[in-house]
Amino acid sequence: MSAIAVPAFALTWWLAGYLIGRDPRRASLRWPAAALVSYALGVAAWTVAPGSSAAEILLCLPALCWAGAVVALLPLTPVERRPIDRGALALGALFLLMVVFLPQVGRLVVLAPLVGALVLLWRMRRQVAPPTLPVALTVMAVLYTAGLALLLFPSGGAVPAIAAIGVDLLAVGYLMAVAHAAESGERLRPDVRRSLAGGVLSLVLLGVPAAVTIALAGHDVVTVVQFVVVATGATVAGLGNHVRRSMDRVALAEDAGLRADRAALFLNADALLRRREPRRLGSIGEPEFLRLTRRALTDFGDLNRLARSPLTDLPVVGLRLVGREDQPRARAGALRAVLRECVSDLRPAGPFGTTDEWRNYNVLQFCCVLGLNPYSRRLRLDGLNREARLAVDWFRRYVPEDVTKQWLREAAMVVAERLWTELEGRQLPTRSIKAP
Known part of the structure; x- marks a missing residue:
């Protein structure tokens, strides 16, 4: 079992760290990362206690996390998303x-949320990118169902089923x-290849000795300790950039200038891995251009x-x-200067106001440019100018959070239209860019 358990544990733990490291704020990445961590813990639990109820439950949980990831991918408006998320x-x-409470075979009910998602x-596949994603996720779901059924039915094929589920979840991640x-x-392959090289290196340096130790020792405490060691190495490989920045904050705590210079260099290096080659932006289409503009403003x-x-x-x-x-x-x-200029041009003449003509400017200036979240209880108003304090109070009193998110989408369309017009070098009709 250790010959399969250790590589499966190391690779899934590494990929979970990599997904979180790409963008910790994205639910569509946090959910699959949780699925991979659950599987890795299930593999460790099965190694310590084969066939235990805890191991089976942990190996079933990825289906729920996977369903959450699919829901996070749905192209919903803020008003639609809140009730669906809840x-x-x-x-x-x-x-x-x-x-938790059903017997072995009954645990297949965990697949129901995944089917619904x-x-x-x-139903929304035409608005999902890339277009082949629904087909690929459906195929992976069928394979995961087969592996989970083989695991839960008392047929003696538990180890191959666990290995198959691991491969399936790696593909989903x-x-x-x-x-x-x-x-x-963004570009994916150079970044993931670089991170994978670190994951494989940690598997060779830590996983191989751990697998040998588990096979020879046969003691539960030793097995657990070896999995902790492998998890540490895989975490460093998956979260390499974040670990490096944390080390700089500790080791260079007294030299802020050196930290800033190193951060700038590492930012350029990371961006080169994930930044697409220069391309003709005019050829990507208006819906994608709008999505990129909205993302840049966020x-x-x-x-x-x-x-x-x-x-x-x-x-x-x-x-x-x-x-x-x-x-x-x-x-x-x-790019930040260009976006700030676009937002500033939306400001109506005269003192600060809250009428409809101020809506686009207010939501972009205070929620994007200044980065204020009016609905956060931890938001401190110290240091904000009078206009910003008035805007925060207005949002809190009169604008629901869902409405603010919708206004952000509409205001981003206005900025995108201006940028698109400049890109094309011609005047576009009003509202020519449509939301995807």
């Missing part, structure tokens, strides 16, 4: 209780990374994410870099 969480908790994904890269307009305060945006290839961004060093970080700063 319903998915409630159903997930209900099915989790059922999995895939049905919703198929990769598909979710592909979906995230497609949505963000990431306004994060140069790391802006540096990977295809919008850094806009001609207007290149004009701002004339005579300057052309690096991803510099392009991100120029």
Whole structure:
């Protein structure tokens, strides 16, 4: 068992760390990461106590996490998403209780939420990128169902079933990374290959000795300790960039300038792995251009994410870099300046107001440019100017959070239309860009 358990544990734990490291804020990446961690813990539990109820439950949980990942992929408006997300969480908790208390074969009920989520994904498949994602996830779901059924039925094929489920979940994790890269307009393969090299290295250096130790020792405590060692190495490989930044904060705590310089260099290096080759933005289509603009406005305060945006290839961004060093970080700063200028041009004349003509400016200026979340209880108003304090109070009193999210989408369309017009070099009709 250790010959299969250790590689399966190491690779799934590494991929979970990689997905979280790509973008910790994205639910479509957190859910598959949770599925992979659950599987890895299930493999470890099965190695310690083969056929135990705890191991079976842990190996069933990826289906619930997978369903959550599919729901996170659905192209919903903010008003539609909130009840669906709440319903998915409630159903997930209900099915989790059922999995805990039902006998072996009855635990196949855990597949029901996944089936429902895939049905919703198929209904909205025309709005999902890449277009082949629903087909690929459905095929993986069928294979996962076969492996889980083989595991839960007392047929003696538990070890091959666990290995098959692991391969299936690795494929699903990769598909979710592909979906995230497609949505963000990023390049995936160089980044994932580099991280995978670290994961394989940790498997060879730590996993092989751990597998030998588990096989020879045969003691539960030793087995658990070896899995902890492998998990540590896989975590460092998957979260390499975050671990490196944390080490800098500790080791260079007294030298802020050196930390900032190293952070700028590493940002450029990371962006080069995930930034697409220069391409003709005019050929990507208006819906994708709108999605990229909305994403760039959301990431306004994060140069790391802006540096990977295809919008850094806009001609207007290149004009701002004339005579300057052309690096991803510099392009991100120029893109930020372009977006700030677009938002500033939306401001009506006169003192601050809250009428409809101020709506687009207010939601972009205060929620994106200034990065304020009016609905956060931890938001401190110290240091904000009078206009920002008035805007926060207005949002809190009169604008529901779902409405603010919808306004953000509409305001992003206005900015995208302006950028698209400049890109095409011609005047587009009003509202020519349609939301995907």
